[in-house]
Amino acid sequence: MDLSTLALFLPACFALNMAPGPNNLLSVSNSTRYGYRISCLAGVGRLVAFAGMIALASAGLAVVLQTSELLFYAIKILGVAYLLYLALQLWRANPLADAQTQVNKAGLWALARQEFLVAAGNPKAILIFTAFLPQFVAPDQPVTPQFALLGAMFLVMECIAISAYAYMGLHMRRWFAAPRGKRIFNRCCAALLSAAATVLLMARRA
Known part of the structure; x- marks a missing residue:
């Protein structure tokens, strides 16, 4: 893989990492409610999911998701339902509850x-890996090492995105320190998660 390919890949990939989405919004919300460190550590769950998707895309198994309409929509409906569940939890969250108590109750x-x-x-995520990463793979070189390198760089930049959005949430925590401010912020996050669920519900297979 040459430097010119990396020069194209890194900014395009970073734009995907930093784009507002359900997971980045969750980092903001978790940082506001539980603190910066907890939000960053919780982001490991996202990295595990993305690593699995990259492995599936590398193995060519994503074609199953692309060709199976039933599987695609089943995953999509479950994803929408879970986002709406999180939105409801945030909407009903008690702004007077102590953050440390909430951490102990929820658990890392x-x-x-x-x-x-x-x-x-989000079934579209694995399709992104299937459509996006292969564009930067040179067909005249071994594919697996290239895919592993691109996937590793994607995950590193995802770590940066997790940290950046958690840091944003840390500052919002200071702005919304009062119970009324916390309630407003929680409900704004709930509304945005509901909007993300609506966008996911409208997603079609590639």
């Missing part, structure tokens, strides 16, 4: 699982 594992399920519940 549960927050990481949320990140994983939100990422895995």
Whole structure:
């Protein structure tokens, strides 16, 4: 893989990583409610889901998702339902609850699982890996090492996105320190998650 290919891949990939979406919104929300460190650690769940999708795309198994309409829509409906469930939880969240109490109640594992399920519940994500990453693979060179390198760089930049959105949430936490502000922020996040669910519901197979 030459430097010119990487020069095209890195900015295009980073734009995908930094684009607002359900997982990045979840990082903001988690940072606001539980703190920067907890939000970043919970993002590992998202990385695990994306790593699995990259592996599937590399193995060519994504074609199953592309050709099976039933599987695509089943995953999509589950993803929409889970986003709406998270939106409802945020809408009903008690702004007076202590953050540390909430962390102990939810648990880091549960927050990481949320990140994983939100990422895995979007069938379009694996199609992005199938359509996007192969564009930067040179056919005259071994494919698997190139795919592994591109996937690793994608995950590194996803870590940067997780940190950036969590940092954004940390500042929002200061802005919305009062209970009324917390309630407004939680409900705004709930509305955005519901909007993301609507967009996912309208998604069609490539």
